[in-house]
Amino acid sequence: MPADFDTIVNLAKKRGFVFQSSEIYGGLRSAYDYGPLGAALLRNVKDQWWRSMVQLRDNVVGLDSAILQSPEVWVASGHVASFSDPLVECTNCNTRSRLDKLDDPEQCPSCGMRGKFTDPKLFNLMFRTHMGPVESEENVVYLRPETAQGIFINFENVRRTARLTLPFGIAQIGKSFRNEITPGQFVFRTREFEQMEMEFFCAPDESQQWFEYWLDERRSWYLDLGMTADNLRLRPHGKDELSHYSSGTSDVEYAFPWGWDELEGIANRSDFDLKAHADRSGKDLRYFDQPNNERFYPHVIEPAAGATRTTFAFLIDAYAEEIVNEDTRVVLRLDPRLSPVKAAVLPLSKKPELMEISAPLADRLRHRWEIEHDVTQAIGRRYRRQDEIGTPFCVTVDFDTLEDQAVTVRDRDTMAQDRVSLDKVEEYLAERLPA
Amino acid sequence: MPADFDTIVNLAKKRGFVFQSSEIYGGLRSAYDYGPLGAALLRNVKDQWWRSMVQLRDNVVGLDSAILQSPEVWVASGHVASFSDPLVECTNCNTRSRLDKLDDPEQCPSCGMRGKFTDPKLFNLMFRTHMGPVESEENVVYLRPETAQGIFINFENVRRTARLTLPFGIAQIGKSFRNEITPGQFVFRTREFEQMEMEFFCAPDESQQWFEYWLDERRSWYLDLGMTADNLRLRPHGKDELSHYSSGTSDVEYAFPWGWDELEGIANRSDFDLKAHADRSGKDLRYFDQPNNERFYPHVIEPAAGATRTTFAFLIDAYAEEIVNEDTRVVLRLDPRLSPVKAAVLPLSKKPELMEISAPLADRLRHRWEIEHDVTQAIGRRYRRQDEIGTPFCVTVDFDTLEDQAVTVRDRDTMAQDRVSLDKVEEYLAERLPA
Numbered sequence: 001m002p003a004d005f006d007t008i009v010n011l012a013k014k015r016g017f018v019f020q021s022s023e024i025y026g027g028l029r030s031a032y033d034y035g036p037l038g039a040a041l042l043r044n045v046k047d048q049w050w051r052s053m054v055q056l057r058d059n060v061v062g063l064d065s066a067i068l069q070s071p072e073v074w075v076a077s078g079h080v081a082s083f084s085d086p087l088v089e090c091t092n093c094n095t096r097s098r099l100d101k102l103d104d105p106e107q108c109p110s111c112g113m114r115g116k117f118t119d120p121k122l123f124n125l126m127f128r129t130h131m132g133p134v135e136s137e138e139n140v141v142y143l144r145p146e147t148a149q150g151i152f153i154n155f156e157n158v159r160r161t162a163r164l165t166l167p168f169g170i171a172q173i174g175k176s177f178r179n180e181i182t183p184g185q186f187v188f189r190t191r192e193f194e195q196m197e198m199e200f201f202c203a204p205d206e207s208q209q210w211f212e213y214w215l216d217e218r219r220s221w222y223l224d225l226g227m228t229a230d231n232l233r234l235r236p237h238g239k240d241e242l243s244h245y246s247s248g249t250s251d252v253e254y255a256f257p258w259g260w261d262e263l264e265g266i267a268n269r270s271d272f273d274l275k276a277h278a279d280r281s282g283k284d285l286r287y288f289d290q291p292n293n294e295r296f297y298p299h300v301i302e303p304a305a306g307a308t309r310t311t312f313a314f315l316i317d318a319y320a321e322e323i324v325n326e327d328t329r330v331v332l333r334l335d336p337r338l339s340p341v342k343a344a345v346l347p348l349s350k351k352p353e354l355m356e357i358s359a360p361l362a363d364r365l366r367h368r369w370e371i372e373h374d375v376t377q378a379i380g381r382r383y384r385r386q387d388e389i390g391t392p393f394c395v396t397v398d399f400d401t402l403e404d405q406a407v408t409v410r411d412r413d414t415m416a417q418d419r420v421s422l423d424k425v426e427e428y429l430a431e432r433l434p435a
Numbered sequence: 436m437p438a439d440f441d442t443i444v445n446l447a448k449k450r451g452f453v454f455q456s457s458e459i460y461g462g463l464r465s466a467y468d469y470g471p472l473g474a475a476l477l478r479n480v481k482d483q484w485w486r487s488m489v490q491l492r493d494n495v496v497g498l499d500s501a502i503l504q505s506p507e508v509w510v511a512s513g514h515v516a517s518f519s520d521p522l523v524e525c526t527n528c529n530t531r532s533r534l535d536k537l538d539d540p541e542q543c544p545s546c547g548m549r550g551k552f553t554d555p556k557l558f559n560l561m562f563r564t565h566m567g568p569v570e571s572e573e574n575v576v577y578l579r580p581e582t583a584q585g586i587f588i589n590f591e592n593v594r595r596t597a598r599l600t601l602p603f604g605i606a607q608i609g610k611s612f613r614n615e616i617t618p619g620q621f622v623f624r625t626r627e628f629e630q631m632e633m634e635f636f637c638a639p640d641e642s643q644q645w646f647e648y649w650l651d652e653r654r655s656w657y658l659d660l661g662m663t664a665d666n667l668r669l670r671p672h673g674k675d676e677l678s679h680y681s682s683g684t685s686d687v688e689y690a691f692p693w694g695w696d697e698l699e700g701i702a703n704r705s706d707f708d709l710k711a712h713a714d715r716s717g718k719d720l721r722y723f724d725q726p727n728n729e730r731f732y733p734h735v736i737e738p739a740a741g742a743t744r745t746t747f748a749f750l751i752d753a754y755a756e757e758i759v760n761e762d763t764r765v766v767l768r769l770d771p772r773l774s775p776v777k778a779a780v781l782p783l784s785k786k787p788e789l790m791e792i793s794a795p796l797a798d799r800l801r802h803r804w805e806i807e808h809d810v811t812q813a814i815g816r817r818y819r820r821q822d823e824i825g826t827p828f829c830v831t832v833d834f835d836t837l838e839d840q841a842v843t844v845r846d847r848d849t850m851a852q853d854r855v856s857l858d859k860v861e862e863y864l865a866e867r868l869p870a
Binding site: 283 | 449450451454456457458459460461462463464466467468469470471472473474475477478490491492493496497498499500501502503504505507508522531558562563564565566567568570576578585588589591592593595596597598605607610612614616626627712715716718720794797798801802803805808811870
């Protein structure tokens, strides 16, 4: 049972995970800024993806390509011609809607009038801008609508310089932009968003096997990071949903408060992209298979995840309320690898004799982890705050510490407390905080 | 003595640090893609900045604000009115130039004709695009030309939710965009680039002291990461260079092959930005100082570094050629924390009995570090490649390993070799590879 949408949005705002962008100017629709905790959570999600997809693998390398690319890239990929949504406008209230997303294609979802729509127009979702001082058609460039094409156009550069042989992958994390007609659901669908994409190149006759391999790997990634299995599913696309180039696509979906929705698409893209860029650029982008002395276009399996919406899903999934001593305790049961703060160091009071111990302890632990040295408010309120932001451990320096040179370490989930010698705190945490 | 410009650019291309963006389509001027090694180096530079500026500090928090912000932000900041360069066009050859950067303000640097320039026009450097389906003036948004304003507009949100008291800092890393008339010098000046900025808010009467503190801290950061002291300097801006709001600015400069040029600017911005946003938005952005019961605008010290150009400077600074056995050895003496690959595991040959030891060893080490398992070519060539990409350690599995269960670990800088027991390799590297 997923948490209530408004509860999560309110927690995100109250604790500084996510703010409306440009809020002091009334906000910019569908753009969000990640506050200290949100930036840390998003960063941890991306780091875990990178660790799992690049660092731990022998056959996947990273890339960081530009947001501004030659317009030819988007001609070749098909985005200029057909990356568009059908747009209708209600002549009664002037609300614009995406025709293909309406429950009733005649009725305006805003004012409720029927039969008042204009004829649908195709609206290209790429943001256009101009490079250089003159705003002419020949200077048009687009903000990339996906990171994937930056990988395809560098296929040969990367293969050659990293001396890769099939099968291999190229992974990248970065911002993409889509001029959505109807963004919404908080950070789930925004015009500016962050992707984590990997293109895995393989021999054509092995593509089905690798497709299944990546379905399994990607599903496991979410589960390994603590996502509730019942809230996660793989949904194969029906024939009518498949892109023309894809011989198979499955979405990883999460049970969001508004229903099942996509976190990631895993697609068998065949040789569509490399062929399209070879055709358009006139370059030979085939792979030379030395052992068999033959040239061919590799096929591609693409696991493409949304970093921002995945972060949102982890936040929702971690949220729990429980009754403790007749009080409601809110706790974010984030996997410690995702927690923005790994441990909070809390002197019981602001008395100098406690601060003289707690401050250097916090500084020492900071060399390994993100630490908060939180000195204000009653200790109970500080525990509650750390529970709400998902901090796995609270380390309390109290007056007994002056006698026994030990601190109390409280576990977020069990609320059990251990007394740990001051010089063993780092070791204690290291055993419980994996990389 | 800095390395030759072309040598570095060629190494960057040959080894896959940096590629021209959209190269298969003839390239997009002044845009670059970071290949596997360049993406890793850039990532390590950013991670070290974040560790030094956020993780290790008690009074600095992170932020990740949107690239697309309300246009009001850029009106308040002064960018809409005056973030512009004087542009002239040669009527003989149509080359556009920045008037303020010309050695001779009458002579075209392209065709050499004098007195053929048009009257100068002010050209705003912000990229413009439109949000939503209609390209009208009221839908104009800009790509941010700096990350700093995203921090100022969130000052109050961050202060409140993170419960910060002065002095404190808000740090952010991210892409910015400037429509430069004359980009150049490889990745040094590009239209799309990445910044690492921190705004440090303090009491007005403490601003000079904090300005000096940050000058010192920031200079030390480059030196601590191994940059040659003689290639680094702090250059205070002259009175004529100072922005109207700044009471002091110093640049951290590096001795690039073309001369001293900026890596980072450290500015005392006074209360200019918070006041400007308070005036424009009508919000009270003053800080309430509880102990003294007074409200005031904090002053701001801003260390603003370029991530991409800093990465370039580390690459140049690390480059060395030395004569070894009458051969020239090229070696990147990168600080191990910046090295894209921390250790290469090299079986002496592709024989299965060696690969059966080297592959699992590489997989084990990968849990802690970026590892290459490099099995192709003669061992000497593989050493040379690892030297060229700055890998601190090569771990070689040879036929003796089958007997003594030990490997040879070669140090990049000294080329000294240690024989290390297979089960002690991780410990050996951990002692020599700091976080």
